Amino acid sequence: MIEVADRLKQVKEYYFSIKLKEVAFLKSQGKPIINLGIGSPDLDPPLKAVMALEESLNHAGAHKYQSYQGIPEFRDAVADFYKAHYNVHLSAKTEILPLMGSKEGVMHISMAFLNKGDAVLIPNPGYPTYTSVTKLLEAEPVFYDLKENNNWLPDFIALERMDLSKVKIMWINYPNMPTGTNAPHKFYDDIIAFGKRHNILIVNDNPYSFILNNKPKSILQYRQAKDVCLELNSISKTFNMAGWRAGMVVGNYDYVNAVLKVKSNMDSGMFYGIQKGAIEALTSSKMWFESLNSIYRKRRQLVWELAEALNCTYNEDATGLFVWAKLPPHLKSEEFTDLVLKEHSIFIAPGTVFGSKGEGYVRFSICEEEGVIKEAIARVK
Template identity: 80%
Template sequence: MIEVAKRLQNVEEYYFSKKLREVALLKAQGKPIINLGIGSPDLEPPFKASMALQDSLVDEKAHQYQSYQGLPELREEISNFYKRHYTVDLSSQTEVLPLMGSKEGIMHISMAFLNKGDKVLIPNPGYPTYASVTKLLEAKPIYYDLKEKNNWQPDFKALERLDLRRVKIMWINYPHMPTGRNADNKFYDKIIAFGKRHNILIVNDNPYSFILNEKPISIFRYKDAKHVCLELNSLSKTFNMAGWRVGMLVGNYDFVSAVLRVKSNMDSGMFYGIQKGAIEALKCSDMWFQSLNSVYQTRRDLIWQLADNLNCTYDKDATGLFVWAKLPPHIKSEEFTDMVLKEHSIFITPGTVFGSNGEGYVRFSLCADATIIKEAIARV
C-alpha cells in the first residue's frame, strides 16, 4: 500500500464535494431534492461574453498556449473595471494578474509567501479553503473570531493579544461570506495599519461586492493598502461565470510578481476564448448589475419567507449571494439541516461548515429560480 503524503492527514475532502454526492444519491433514489446550499449562479452570463468566446474559436492563436499573465487587453480591462467601479488606479502591466478562478489564487498566494511552520490568520466563520490550503502547505492556521455582536468584524484588541510571531498572511473577506456583512471605512484603515505594524500580508477576498450591494469597495481605496495588501476578485458571481474559472489578483508589483513565479510553474495560461469572453463581461454597463440584482432581490425576499417559516432570524442589511440565518436557541446547525433534508428534501448549508462560530446558524443560497424557492416554501 502506497501511503499518501502526511500533509493530507489534517485535510478532509471539501464539505460540498462530499455532501453533493449524498444529495445526488438521494436524487437517484427518486427524492425531489431542492438545492439551496451551493452558491453556483444559475443565471446566464452576459450575451456578449458568450459570443466573444464562440467567435474566438476561429482566431489564429486561439488554441495555442497563452501567456501566464493573460492577454494584455484582459489585464487592461481589469484595470479599467477597478477604475470605473472602485475608483482605484492599477497598472495593467505590473499590478494585475488574471487567474483561473480566485480559488487558485488562494493556493498560489499561500505557496508564494508561506514556509513550513509559518502562521496564517483565518476568519471564523470563513471560507474553508483558507484553512485547507494553509494545512496543505504545513503552515499553521490561527483562527480569529467573527461574531454577530461585533457585526462579524474582528476584535482588534483580541488580535493584538495573539502571538503574532511567524504570522505571514491574514485572510479577510468583505462583503463577508457566509454572513453577508460589509466592513466600514474604519475597519479598512485599522486592518491596513495592523498589517503594517506586524509585517503581515493582508489578503482581501472580494468576489461578492456587486451582489445586492449598493457600494462596492476595494481595499485599495484606502491609504497605504498597496504596502501590505493583495486583493482577489472573480467573475464567477458578478457575471454568472463560475464554470469559466476567471479570477484576478491585484496589488503591488513585488507581491503580484511573487505569485506569478508560482503560477507560471503550475499552469500554461488561461484558454484564449475564455479570456476574450471575460474582456466583454468586464465591459458591462451598470444596467447589467441592476438587472442581476433585481432577480436576486426577488429571490432573497422569498428566502426570507422560507427562513421565517423555519423559525430562523436574519439580517436584512446583509449583502451577497446568501442569506445567513440564526436558528432558534439550543438547536444544532447540522442536526437542523439534516432534518430539513430528511423531512422536506431541501438541502441548506449548516453554519459549522465555515467554523465553530457558525454553530447555531444556517446558510441559504440565492442560486435557485423563484419557482423553486416557492416550492421549498410550500413544502415547509
C-alpha cells in the same frame, strides 16, 4: 498500499464535495431535492461575453498556449474595471495577474509567501479553503473570531493580544461569506494599519462586492493599502460565469510577481476564448448590475420567507448570494440541516462548515429560480 503524503492526513475532503454526493444519491432514488446549499449562479452570463467566446474560436493562435500573465487586453479590462467601479488605479502591466478563478489564488498566494511553520490568520466563520490550503502547506491556521454582536468584524483588541510573531498572511473577506456583512470604511484603514504594524500580508477575497450591494469597495482604494495588501477578485459571481474559471489577483508589483512565480509553474495560461469573454463581461453597463440584482432581490425576499418558516432570523442589511440565518436557541446546525433534508428534501448548509463560530447558524443560497424557492416554502409550511 502506497501511503499518501502526511499533509493529506490533516485535510478532509471538501464538505460540499461529500454532501453533494449524498444529494445526488437521494435524487437517484427519486427524492425531489431542492439545493439551496451552493452559491453557483444559475443565471446566464452577459450575451456579449458568450458571443466573444464563440467568435474567438476562429482567431489565429486561439488554441495555442497563452501567456502566464494573460493577454494584455484582459489586464487592461481589469484595470479599467477597477478604475470605473472602485476608483482604484492599477498598472495593467505590473499590478494585475489573471487567475483561473480566485480559488486558485488562495493556493498560489499561500505557496508564494508561506514556509513550513508560518502562521496564518483565518476568519471563523470563513471560507474553508483558507484553512485547508494552510494545512496542505504545513503552516499553522490561527483562527480569529467573527461574532454577530460585533457585526461579524474582527476584534482588533483581541487580535493585538494574540501571539503574532509567526503570522505571515491574514485572510479577510468583505463583503463577507458566509454572513453577508459589509465592512465600514474605518475597518479598512484599521486592517491596513494592523498589517503594517505587524508585517503581515493582508489578502482581501472580494468576489461578492456587486451582489445586492450598492456601494462596492476594494481594499486597494484606501491609503497605503498596496504596501501590505493583495486583493482577489472574480467574474464568477458578478457575471454568472463560475464555470469559466476566470479571476485575478491585484496589488503591489512585488507581491503579484511572487504569485506569478508560483502560477507559471502550475499551469500553461488561460484559454484565449475565456479571456475574450471575460473582457466583454468586465465592460458591462450599469444596467447589467441593476438587472441582476433585481432578480436576486426577489429571490432573497422569498428565502427570507423560507427562513422565517423554519423559525430562523436574519439580517436584512446583509449582501451577497446567501442568507445567513440564526437558528432558534439550543438547535445544532448540522442536526437541523440534516432534518430539513430528511423531512423536506431541502439541502441548506450548516454554519459549522465555515468554522466553530458558525454553530447555531445556517446558510441559504439564492441561486435558484423563484418557483423552486416557493416550492421549498410550501414544503415547510
